[in-house]
Amino acid sequence: MKMTYREAIRQAMHEALAADPRVFLMGEDVGKYGGTYACSKGFLEEFGPERIRDTPLSELGFVGAGIGAALGGLRPIVEVMTVNFSLLALDQIVNTAAALRHMSGGQFSVPLVLRMATGAGRQLAAQHSHSLENWYAHIPGIKVLAPATIADARGMLGPALADPDPVVIFEHAQLYNLECELPGDWQCDIASAALRRAGTDISLITYGGSLPKALAAADQLAAESINVEVIDLRVLRPLDTATIAASLRKTHKAVVVDEGWKSGSLAAEVMARILEDCFFDLDAPVARVCSEEVPIPYAKHMEEAALPQVPKIVAAVKQVLGK
Amino acid sequence: MIEFKLPSLGADMDEGKLLEWKVGPGDTVKKGQVVAIVDTSKAAVDVEIWCDGVVQELLVQPGETVPVGTVLAILSAPGDSLPLPPPGAGGRGEGGAPPRRPITPAARRRAKELGIDLDSMPASGPGGAVTIEDVERAAAKVSLPRTAAASDKQAEMRMAIAAAMSRSKREIPHYYLSEPVAMRRATEWLAKANEGKPITSRLLMAVLQLKAVALALKQFPEMSGFYRDNAFQPAAAAHIGVAISLRQGGLIAPAIHDVGDKTLEQLMLDLTDLVKRARSGSLRSSEMSDPTITVTNLGEQGVAAVYGVIYPPQVALVGFGRIAEQPWAEHGTLTVMPVATASLAADHRVSDGHRGALFLAELRDLLQQPENL
Amino acid sequence: MEEKELRAVVIATLKTIAPEVEEGDLRPDRPLRNQVDLDSMDWLNFLIGLHEKLKVDIPEADYAKLVTLGDVLDYLQKKLK
Numbered sequence: 001m002k003m004t005y006r007e008a009i010r011q012a013m014h015e016a017l018a019a020d021p022r023v024f025l026m027g028e029d030v031g032k033y034g035g036t037y038a039c040s041k042g043f044l045e046e047f048g049p050e051r052i053r054d055t056p057l058s059e060l061g062f063v064g065a066g067i068g069a070a071l072g073g074l075r076p077i078v079e080v081m082t083v084n085f086s087l088l089a090l091d092q093i094v095n096t097a098a099a100l101r102h103m104s105g106g107q108f109s110v111p112l113v114l115r116m117a118t119g120a121g122r123q124l125a126a127q128h129s130h131s132l133e134n135w136y137a138h139i140p141g142i143k144v145l146a147p148a149t150i151a152d153a154r155g156m157l158g159p160a161l162a163d164p165d166p167v168v169i170f171e172h173a174q175l176y177n178l179e180c181e182l183p184g185d186w187q188c189d190i191a192s193a194a195l196r197r198a199g200t201d202i203s204l205i206t207y208g209g210s211l212p213k214a215l216a217a218a219d220q221l222a223a224e225s226i227n228v229e230v231i232d233l234r235v236l237r238p239l240d241t242a243t244i245a246a247s248l249r250k251t252h253k254a255v256v257v258d259e260g261w262k263s264g265s266l267a268a269e270v271m272a273r274i275l276e277d278c279f280f281d282l283d284a285p286v287a288r289v290c291s292e293e294v295p296i297p298y299a300k301h302m303e304e305a306a307l308p309q310v311p312k313i314v315a316a317v318k319q320v321l322g323k
Numbered sequence: 324m325i326e327f328k329l330p331s332l333g334a335d336m337d338e339g340k341l342l343e344w345k346v347g348p349g350d351t352v353k354k355g356q357v358v359a360i361v362d363t364s365k366a367a368v369d370v371e372i373w374c375d376g377v378v379q380e381l382l383v384q385p386g387e388t389v390p391v392g393t394v395l396a397i398l399s400a401p402g403d404s405l406p407l408p409p410p411g412a413g414g415r416g417e418g419g420a421p422p423r424r425p426i427t428p429a430a431r432r433r434a435k436e437l438g439i440d441l442d443s444m445p446a447s448g449p450g451g452a453v454t455i456e457d458v459e460r461a462a463a464k465v466s467l468p469r470t471a472a473a474s475d476k477q478a479e480m481r482m483a484i485a486a487a488m489s490r491s492k493r494e495i496p497h498y499y500l501s502e503p504v505a506m507r508r509a510t511e512w513l514a515k516a517n518e519g520k521p522i523t524s525r526l527l528m529a530v531l532q533l534k535a536v537a538l539a540l541k542q543f544p545e546m547s548g549f550y551r552d553n554a555f556q557p558a559a560a561a562h563i564g565v566a567i568s569l570r571q572g573g574l575i576a577p578a579i580h581d582v583g584d585k586t587l588e589q590l591m592l593d594l595t596d597l598v599k600r601a602r603s604g605s606l607r608s609s610e611m612s613d614p615t616i617t618v619t620n621l622g623e624q625g626v627a628a629v630y631g632v633i634y635p636p637q638v639a640l641v642g643f644g645r646i647a648e649q650p651w652a653e654h655g656t657l658t659v660m661p662v663a664t665a666s667l668a669a670d671h672r673v674s675d676g677h678r679g680a681l682f683l684a685e686l687r688d689l690l691q692q693p694e695n696l
Numbered sequence: 697m698e699e700k701e702l703r704a705v706v707i708a709t710l711k712t713i714a715p716e717v718e719e720g721d722l723r724p725d726r727p728l729r730n731q732v733d734l735d736s737m738d739w740l741n742f743l744i745g746l747h748e749k750l751k752v753d754i755p756e757a758d759y760a761k762l763v764t765l766g767d768v769l770d771y772l773q774k775k776l777k
Contacts, residue, residue: 252429252455283429283455284448322449517756522747525756527736570714570733598737623735 006176008153009039009115013077016161017047020075023161024051026062027079027115036081037117037176063089063114067097067166070112075161080116083132083170097166098141109164113157119172119209119259120307126295129303131259133208134266136168137237143167144237145190148211150180152234155188163190170236172209172259193240195247199229202317203247205270206257207233210308214257217313228317236266244270245277252283255316257308262290287316325376325398329361329383331391332370332611333634335487336363340388340445341395345369350378352398357607359395364483365575366601370608375401384424386443425452437462480573491635495550498676499630501666502683504690506646510661512693528646529565529620530590534696535689536618536641537561537582543682545674546639546667547615555638555673560584564614564634565594567601576634577606578614587696622646628664638670641686665690702750702772706765709745713738724766752776 003011016023024047025040031054034041044052055062059080066078080086086093097110120129137144145160145167147153153171160167167190196211197218206214211232218228231247233239248254254274258267267288274286292306329339339361346358357369358378376398383395426434426441430453434441441453444461448454491497509531517525540547540561548557561583564576579585579593600606616637621629622645629642644664651660665686669679689696707719714732722731729739743754743762752775754762762768 252427280428280432283427284452285450319449322447322452322454514756522740522744522754525740527740529736568735570716595737595741620735 001182002179003150003182004176005147005150005153005171005178006037006039008150008182009157009171009176010041012154012157013040014043014046016075016077016157017043017051020161022073022075023077024053024069024074025077025079026053026055026066028055028057028062028081030054030079035079037171037173039079039176059085059088060092064092064096066112066114067092067100067110070097070110070166071100071108075111075113077113077115077157077161080114082128082173083116083118084127084130086114086116087132093136093142093166093168094139098139101165102141110166111161111164112166113160114166114168116168116170117173117176118170119174120291120296120303121174121209123298123300123303124173125298129296131208131291133170133236134258134260134264134269136170137239137266137269139237141165142237143190143235145169146208146234146236147171148175148208148232148234149196150178150182151186152188154182155186156190159188159190170208174209175212178212190235191238191240192235193243194232194234195229195243196232197228197230199227199251201227201229201251202253202255202320203229203231203244203251204255204257204313204317205231205233205244205247207236207266208259210257210259213308213310214313216310217317220310220314221317226317226321226323233266233270239269239273241273241277244273245281248274248278248281252281253320254286255313255320256286256288257313258288258290259308260290261293262288263293265290284320284322287320289313289316324379325374325400326394327358327372327396327398329389329391329393329395330370330373330608330612332361332363332368332608333365333483333487335365335483335490336391338388338390339363339368341383341385342367343385344381346378348378348380351401352376352378355609361608363611364479365573366606366611367604368606368608368611372398374398377401384442386445388445425450427452427454429455430458433458477572484574487634488632491632495633495635495638496671497633497668498671498679499666499668500676500679500683501628501630501664502687503649503662504665504687505651506661506663506690509690509693510646524588524591526587526591527594530587530594531690531693531696532620532643533563533565533579533582533590533594533618534585534587535686536616537563538689538696539682539685540616541583542685543674543678545678546669546682548638548673549615549636550638550670550673551636558615560615562613562615564617564637565597566617566619567598569602575601575606576614576617576619577601577610580609580613616641618643622663628666630666631668633668633670638673640668642666642668699769699773702776703769705749706746706768706772709742709749712745713742722765724769725764727763728765728768729763746772750776 029036030040031044031052063078066076069076097112100108100110119131145156147156204214214230218230221228229247229251256267256270258265260266267290271286289308289312294306296306297303342360342362344359346352352358352372354375355371358372359370361368361370379397379399381396383389433455439458439462444453444457446453447457513528544557547561548555560581562578562580563582564578566576568574577597617634617640619629619631619642622643625645628644631640631642633640646661646663648659649662651658665683667679667683711717717732747754762771
């Protein structure tokens, strides 16, 4: 069955709401408006205002309320409009949700799912366009997911809700309109990275909104007889280092593609893991393609120039291969 | 600062593989000193430096193959009091240590597994790094049987000769002249000269012929020099390339320098030494790069005359056929005469047949007065 | 000197000039320089080698007598007596 990424997210939430009365959805514009990205269209009519709750513009307040509900035994899905706005709720997420299990000696857990859009590419300017996944991936006590395919959009919510600890799901804003066949086996784990394309010459390691670009670059390079392997991290915390290492043992070369900025990025963490685990397998310095170190610009041509793009990935691969 | 570049050791040379450095940073070198050994497609050549100086840094490592003109080493002039810092000495080279050769970790590990020496390995990776592929390629070469390596070398030389000779026939409008030369006086003079001499200091006819060519060139400078960039550059001295066939096949024509100024005895010593070194593969760069004319003596193999292909950028080639008795008419009398045919292949862009004919006549006359050679 | 011994010295000297020579391939009755492709420099070096090993003098006037391997062996045998 063909469906959009948006529809996959909607179906996943619908299934969870229908299956478990403890599950409810809360966030800005999720009810009457049907969700900023239309992921909860029709939910208010179907599940009622008790379980589909529009909130005031106060991330700190409604994320905190979600944590409280989780502590009280419910299974909240809290939608934050974009990762940029989630900074207002960082205190609740980092100091409360992530820390409570440890601070209570295991007595409390926070089974909260936080969904948020991330990424640039739609001319929404700096305050709506950043990729801050690495900030969350830095924090022990939470899991961080980045579904990049229809199947993961459909499949990741279930195990995230079943997890006893807080899980943050990043949905890249450019993926919502992605449309393709939903495979029959969309059920998945939230622990491992995925091999999206097998290859022998070089590993392209990426996640989220950069996956389609990496796959397009691999297609282009295949025409030049360069056989690229593409790894989708999927789970940004904890990182599946074993899958990365297995790929490097095969290809001996890697380029990391990450829409975050280079400095202190998730790409930097992946490169560090490669150095720790695969140093003697390396046959070239590892390279990365990241966003330019500027607040993401509004103007279309400048925004495009600031982001990782297919030609930049192709060039980086060739440079690493010495071609 | 002086840049010591890989010289062209012949028109057929595009690149060379550095086999060995004979000097290191800090060494003082004199003009003409052998500083490195470079493998061309033809032979391993001792490369001489063209100036005095002090070696600062070696930029190319043994095993690397680089194009002609690549800077091999940086030297300071003898007058410079302070040693130069290595170029780009920002974060490296403290304490004057040579820059480390980039070798990827995986290549290093693979080389260890295969027992391959990484020092003498061509590099193809980013930034000139040695990669796994380089190691495996080198390992494949090492494990080939030696005969295959030898035939590779021969094939390489064949290709080099093919390139130079094709260029010659494509670019040089050759004209050919020949002249029978009476050799009685020369053979008799040589037999007499050798009569009292121990076998180790006897002369060969080739030496007389070389000297005669050199003396003839003094009046015909348009036969000796180089044609480069659409212009002829006559040579000040006659450095005669001697065509030496190699036993395993192929041909090499290194120079004996200043042939016109040397005695026959000295030329004999030089020729013996040159042939020996050509066959053992230890020629010097100047011998390879600066012959101003070539002499070939195919008469040794029994042919009557040879019409040669000029070795670019030279402009002439002199050939000698075998010395054989022939009926010879002179002053109304028919006699039997030992005769050798001298021939000239010359570049029509530089000289005309008229001058070529006069040159051959001069050569013929010089060989009639062997005592003056 | 035994003929066999002398022959061994001559072949060994020849091999220093032409390493590819196989003794079995040499016809004793055919001109040596044609068989082994020796130019006058090679020939001179061959004779110098024999001179140094066997301490015999070989005047240039005698070169004409030395055509085949058999000639060379006979000549040297006589000189050594």
